[in-house]
Structure formats: C-alpha cells, structure tokens
Amino acid sequence: MNDPEIYELANKVLGGLTNDLMEGTYAGLRGNLSLFWGSEEIYNACASSKGPSNEPPNHTITVNDELVRQVWRDAECCCEFLRSISEGSTTDEFYEFWDSRAKLPPCSDDEKLVHNMFVAAITWVYFHELGHLNQEHGVIRDEFGPKRDKAKRTTDIHEFEISRDKLISGKEALVSHVTELAADFEATNFYVLELIRHLLNPSFVDEKDRLEVFYDTLYLMVCGISLVFFRFNGDNPILPTAVVEGSHPKPLARLELLVIQITEILNILGPEIIGNVDGRTVNMLCKKATFSAALYWSTTNTENHDLDDGFILKGVHSSPCFLQYLQKIINTWDEVLPRIKQVNRFENPLGFMGFLNEFRKRATSVPPWGSAPEAKATTSSPPDAATS
Numbered sequence: 001m002n003d004p005e006i007y008e009l010a011n012k013v014l015g016g017l018t019n020d021l022m023e024g025t026y027a028g029l030r031g032n033l034s035l036f037w038g039s040e041e042i043y044n045a046c047a048s049s050k051g052p053s054n055e056p057p058n059h060t061i062t063v064n065d066e067l068v069r070q071v072w073r074d075a076e077c078c079c080e081f082l083r084s085i086s087e088g089s090t091t092d093e094f095y096e097f098w099d100s101r102a103k104l105p106p107c108s109d110d111e112k113l114v115h116n117m118f119v120a121a122i123t124w125v126y127f128h129e130l131g132h133l134n135q136e137h138g139v140i141r142d143e144f145g146p147k148r149d150k151a152k153r154t155t156d157i158h159e160f161e162i163s164r165d166k167l168i169s170g171k172e173a174l175v176s177h178v179t180e181l182a183a184d185f186e187a188t189n190f191y192v193l194e195l196i197r198h199l200l201n202p203s204f205v206d207e208k209d210r211l212e213v214f215y216d217t218l219y220l221m222v223c224g225i226s227l228v229f230f231r232f233n234g235d236n237p238i239l240p241t242a243v244v245e246g247s248h249p250k251p252l253a254r255l256e257l258l259v260i261q262i263t264e265i266l267n268i269l270g271p272e273i274i275g276n277v278d279g280r281t282v283n284m285l286c287k288k289a290t291f292s293a294a295l296y297w298s299t300t301n302t303e304n305h306d307l308d309d310g311f312i313l314k315g316v317h318s319s320p321c322f323l324q325y326l327q328k329i330i331n332t333w334d335e336v337l338p339r340i341k342q343v344n345r346f347e348n349p350l351g352f353m354g355f356l357n358e359f360r361k362r363a364t365s366v367p368p369w370g371s372a373p374e375a376k377a378t379t380s381s382p383p384d385a386a387t388s
Helices: 003-028 065-084 090-097 110-134 137-144 170-199 207-233 251-273 279-301 320-343 357-364 373-378
Strands: 032-038 045-050 058-064 156-158
Touching (some): 003 065, 003 110, 045 110, 058 110, 090 279, 137 170, 170 251, 170 320, 207 251, 251 279
C-alpha cells in the first residue's frame, strides 16, 4: 500500500469514529469533536480542548500523517520479519515456550494482517487522545500541577514526540504521568469494548467462528499496539526507574500496564459475552504478541540486531523499582480522581483507571525509592530519549 492509500484508510477509520461520536455523545452534549491531519514529519498526535469544562465541549484530535504512515510500515515490516523466520532456526526455537510456534494467525493475505494491526494501533491512539479530552486532563494538569507562573499553560496535550522542552520533574511530572496512564486506561477500555461489539455483529463473523476470530484479532491487536510503544521507546532498552520525571511514563512500562488491563477485562467480559474464552489462552496470546513485537524490534531496529531481553516485558511484580514508581502514581490518582469525575464528559465509570486492593498492598509493601538496596541499584538510569 502506498502512502496516499495509507492516509485514505486512516481517514476512513478515524473519520468514521469521529462522525459516530459527533452523532452520539457530542450531539447529546451540544458539543463538537473535530479530527485534523497534521503535515509535520513527526510521530505525533495531539488533543486540544477549548473553553471551560462546564460548557459544551469543543474538542479536537490532531494526528500527523507521519504517525499513521509509520504505523503501517512498522506493521508491514513486522509481518515480513515474522514470516521470514525459518522453521527449526534458533529464532524459531524462542517460540517453544508458547502453545504454538505460529508467529501470525493463519492467513494467506499478509496485507490483511497488516491492515488489522494498523487499524488496532491507530484506533488505540485515537482513543487515548479521546481519553484526555473526556477527562479534561488539561484542566487537571493546570489545577493540580504547579501554578501558571511555574508551568506552561496550554490547552493542547501532545503525545508522541521527542520532548522539545525542559525535562519536567516534581508535581508537574507526576500529574502528567498520571493523566497519561489514565488516558491509556480509558483508551484500552474503549478499544476492548469496540472489539467485542464487532465480534458480536453477525455480519462481521459467524457465531461458530467467533472464538477463533477473537483469538486471532486479539493477537494482532496487541502486536499492533506493542509496535506503537516500541516506536515511541526507540532503539535502546530502558532500565527501570522509580524516579518520576519528564512528561510521560516509560513506553514499555505503559505497555506492561496495558497488557495487564486487556487480560483482566477479557477474563471478566470474555466468557460472559463471547463464550468459551479461556483466561490462560488470553494471557498467553497477549504475552506472545508483545514478545513477537519485541523480537522484531530488537532484531531489526537496534545496533546489535539481536534479541535483547531488555525489550521483553518482565511483569510488574518482578520490578521493585516499578512498584516504587506506582506508589506515587496511585497516591496522585487518588488525589485527582474526584475532580476528574466532576469534569468527565462520558458517563462511563469503566473508563476510570483503577487499582485493586491487592495490587495497592503489593505496591506499598516495597520500601519507598532511595531507602532500600534495590532502589539504589536500579534508579540511576538516564532519562528517556523519547516520550510517548
């Protein structure tokens, strides 16, 4: 597919979502949602909210052409790479861990596989921007971060580009990280519910094939979203850190939390709505998809051109440093959530980020950063080269 065709497909997908929201939620609020396409050659998307939060919303989502072009090319190259793995090769043996050595769902049309990864990825990015707008994160950052004389006041929230500003820290960084993770959470809920809605449509898939299509679609979805985060992350694995700095959390940390959320949602809703969904299979497929994306990225986009386990997701509980980071996130989220509920545009409680009591206890059981040996050993990594 050439570049103009990619832009046309992206506009069809995201334009359709915008029209649906305008005819539904935004019409009910007497508001407006616009989709703009940016021409800057940067991997970037932006959410903008104009006017007070107690008035009808005037929202804009801007997506750069370069973002959708690169998303398609990454999906295309990933599929080509996975197809090229020879049976019995050293790389093929990595897949012995999974239930099947199949790297892609059975399909003779590679462009269809790329299409599904692409649509999943750009739809998730769009829903992430929508999450910022629904919860009026510009308002939250202004009210809970440093006062206007100490922080840049803007209605725009830029997502996926190298930071051109000073490296922010303290409360400003913490509120920014929390709102990014909150937008991730809402985006993931939106997308999973949208996936289920499609699967329940008889014109999309016959009931007898629903479970198989669900598993295949889930795998491609997680592959596509993972590639987005690897592109944000860049070519160097990032050491875990408990320090909250910069405008965005670590891309691979965000991916860790996102995959956990997908499996939790589907373990609850899958059996009730789709039927016969096996939680273990869902968990394995999600982990296998992130591994496939990590294998592709590490092998083709890093200096050593080999699998680097620094790109492989390890699990939240395996990193005391990450849990120390999440202590701050949980506390700040508890602080801002009441205000977010006041300004939230959609009456969708499932869109609010949540932390189970068991997880809270696990995070708070780790000594705060700087007071334990593991903290001192793991928090000296340099800041990210790119934000997401």
